Amino acid sequence: MQPGRIYLDNCVTTCPAPEVLAAMQPYLQEKFWFPGTFISTGESTNEMISRSQQLIADTLGAKPNEIHFTSGGTLANNIAIKGLANAYKQQGRHIIVSVVDYPDLLTNAAYLEKNGFEVTYLSSDSEGFISLEELKNAIRKDTILFMTTYVNHTVGTIQPLSEIKAILDSADHKIYFHLDAGQGYGKVPLKVNELGIDTMSISAHKIHGPQGIGALYQKTGTKLAQLIHGVKRVDNLQTGGLGIALIAGFAQAAELVCSDFERNTAYLRELSNYLLEKLEKEIPFVELNGPRGEKRAPHNINVSIDFIEGEAITMMLDQKGITVATGSACASEGLKANYILMAMGKTHIQSHGSMKFTISRYTTKAELDETVQALAKITQELRNRSPLYLAMNKEK
Amino acid sequence: MQYSQKVLDHFMHPHNVGKMDNPDAEATEGSPACGDQVTVYLKVNDQTKTIEDISFLSYGCASNIATASIITDMAKGKTLEEAKNITWKDAMDALDGLPPVKVHCSVLAADTLQSAISNYEIEHGLKEVPDFGKATIEEELKKIIYPQVGEDIIALKMVKYIGFQDGEVTIDLNIMKFDQWRDNIAEEIREHLMKYPDVKKITINLP
Numbered sequence: 001m002q003p004g005r006i007y008l009d010n011c012v013t014t015c016p017a018p019e020v021l022a023a024m025q026p027y028l029q030e031k032f033w034f035p036g037t038f039i040s041t042g043e044s045t046n047e048m049i050s051r052s053q054q055l056i057a058d059t060l061g062a063k064p065n066e067i068h069f070t071s072g073g074t075l076a077n078n079i080a081i082k083g084l085a086n087a088y089k090q091q092g093r094h095i096i097v098s099v100v101d102y103p104d105l106l107t108n109a110a111y112l113e114k115n116g117f118e119v120t121y122l123s124s125d126s127e128g129f130i131s132l133e134e135l136k137n138a139i140r141k142d143t144i145l146f147m148t149t150y151v152n153h154t155v156g157t158i159q160p161l162s163e164i165k166a167i168l169d170s171a172d173h174k175i176y177f178h179l180d181a182g183q184g185y186g187k188v189p190l191k192v193n194e195l196g197i198d199t200m201s202i203s204a205h206k207i208h209g210p211q212g213i214g215a216l217y218q219k220t221g222t223k224l225a226q227l228i229h230g231v232k233r234v235d236n237l238q239t240g241g242l243g244i245a246l247i248a249g250f251a252q253a254a255e256l257v258c259s260d261f262e263r264n265t266a267y268l269r270e271l272s273n274y275l276l277e278k279l280e281k282e283i284p285f286v287e288l289n290g291p292r293g294e295k296r297a298p299h300n301i302n303v304s305i306d307f308i309e310g311e312a313i314t315m316m317l318d319q320k321g322i323t324v325a326t327g328s329a330c331a332s333e334g335l336k337a338n339y340i341l342m343a344m345g346k347t348h349i350q351s352h353g354s355m356k357f358t359i360s361r362y363t364t365k366a367e368l369d370e371t372v373q374a375l376a377k378i379t380q381e382l383r384n385r386s387p388l389y390l391a392m393n394k395e396k
Numbered sequence: 397m398q399y400s401q402k403v404l405d406h407f408m409h410p411h412n413v414g415k416m417d418n419p420d421a422e423a424t425e426g427s428p429a430c431g432d433q434v435t436v437y438l439k440v441n442d443q444t445k446t447i448e449d450i451s452f453l454s455y456g457c458a459s460n461i462a463t464a465s466i467i468t469d470m471a472k473g474k475t476l477e478e479a480k481n482i483t484w485k486d487a488m489d490a491l492d493g494l495p496p497v498k499v500h501c502s503v504l505a506a507d508t509l510q511s512a513i514s515n516y517e518i519e520h521g522l523k524e525v526p527d528f529g530k531a532t533i534e535e536e537l538k539k540i541i542y543p544q545v546g547e548d549i550i551a552l553k554m555v556k557y558i559g560f561q562d563g564e565v566t567i568d569l570n571i572m573k574f575d576q577w578r579d580n581i582a583e584e585i586r587e588h589l590m591k592y593p594d595v596k597k598i599t600i601n602l603p
Contacts, residue, residue, distance in 0.1 A: 385461065
């Protein structure tokens with residue numbers, strides 16, 4: 001971590017833990033070998049990969065051979081979604097997703113839509129929960145796949161997976177269930193055997209692991225049509241080479257966040273509650289986006305700050321050494337308001353003024369104090385420049 | 397994509413910011429829905445027609461605030477005729493450039509300055525309210541920047557046809573279906589033209 005910088009954008013990526021870097025080190029140097037059979041070098045790597053699969057599988061309530069390493073969450077999502085759709089297209093070509101899902105899911109849905117599949121997009125309520133009523137009504141005889149995002153990457157909403165699964169099971173045929181758990185893994189309880197998930201993606205760098213490695217959970221018996229063809233080095237689904245050291249680092253990160261899950265998540269929850277309370281107390285006209293309390297992931301706080309624009313806020317905080325994110329169109333590559341907030345029925349102004357703070361195990365209360373103090377000052381400064389704030393004061 | 401030091405300086409410590417009491421003219425452009433809105437206030441010497449004081453308010457991003465700051469610096473002390481020649485390109489050059497995707501934010505500040513000057517001239521009988529027609533539409537389209545390259549859509553020959561009849565504006569655009577900015581441009585054209593009371597309907601044709 002850059003010394004002195006306060007980093008509150010942990011939903012995008014997290015700082016690798018020192019334990020993770022230490023676990024990776026041997027595999028970057030003396031133990032760099034790809035897996036192989038019979039010879040000691042390859043067998044040593046086989047053994048590390050098996051151990052890593054076992055460890056990650058244990059954290060998820062899965063079997064080791066159900067864990068496939070991929071070069072990230074997006075690859076895992078692609079292999080699963082396109083793989084499921086193509087494997088089961090003889091049984092139907094209808095897919096269900098929601099408008100508040102992660103871009104990986106939505107772009108895959110759009111791709112499939114262009115290639116002979118039909119997609120139903122469920123709407124969201126004002127807190128980012130998908131409509132279960134619409135899900136019930138959307139199921140058809142030819143529905144083969146439902147996919148969703150466990151924890152929303154913008155507002156931290158936790159989708160009610162058990163209720164969703166019950167609806168899928170009430171259909172008179174099998175509907176495959178793919179879950180993007182990039183934001184959920186290590187933050188909210190997640191046991192695939194209890195939830196009845198068929199495929200799922202997770203990512204190492206969201207939990208203090210290295211960037212460039214993720215995993216795909218594939219329930220035993222679930223078929224996936226091959227997406228990537230090539231030489232098998234590490235995995236049969238993502239063929240080709242994969243960073244061996246990254247796998248070692250991923251397993252270490254999984255152990256770190258899941259071995260003491262209750263304490264870790266309680267710490268995140270305590271900090272995010274503290275942050276929200278301070279924001280609401282010290283800055284006027286601040287509104288929480290997404291649910292309050294236990295239905296929200298413990299590391300996410302997203303608020304709209306009225307009368308000012310988020311890119312300006314993030315730039316000012318950045319100048320003070322604080323990294324946060326905004327849903328402002330002006331800060332997005334496509335110059336569009338945040339699609340999650342818009343789908344939740346927020347206004348353009350609420351989206352442009354939205355600020356997302358995502359904390360990690362390394363965040364401290366002192367950092368949050370400093371952030372809110374800086375933000376309060378910035379907010380006042382930008383409001384003094386804002387014609388909207390002036391107009392509001394005039395009306396009063 | 398990074399801001400120049402000059403942009404950051406003007407953004408962090410803007411010049412001429414704040415509401416002006418009893419201005420001789422003012423103008424507000426943009427809308428909160430688009431993410432930026434600027435108000436410019438002018439104090440003009442009645443005899444010399446010199447801009448003696450100028451200030452702005454901005455609901456917008458760093459680029460928007462920095463451009464409003466520098467453009468008000470540039471206009472201060474100039475006659476209205478001189479200030480009319482200040483363009484968003486001048487402001488952008490003075491800021492040591494802007495990332496292409498941010499150029500459209502700088503146009504708004506320049507546009508608001510010109511509107512404030514125009515309002516002064518209309519209010520003081522120096523010019524008539526211009527008739528709305530194809531020329532006005534073309535002027536508005538020159539303010540719409542294609543974010544990929546930071547040039548306006550007229551200069552880039554993206555506008556194939558402009559028509560105006562019985563309150564209906566018709567614009568044919570040469571922007572392909574796969575272009576990621578297609579919807580942004582169409583939306584921005586509507587926002588620019590809807591503010592004119594003469595415009596009752598806007599039809600934008602895309603290939």
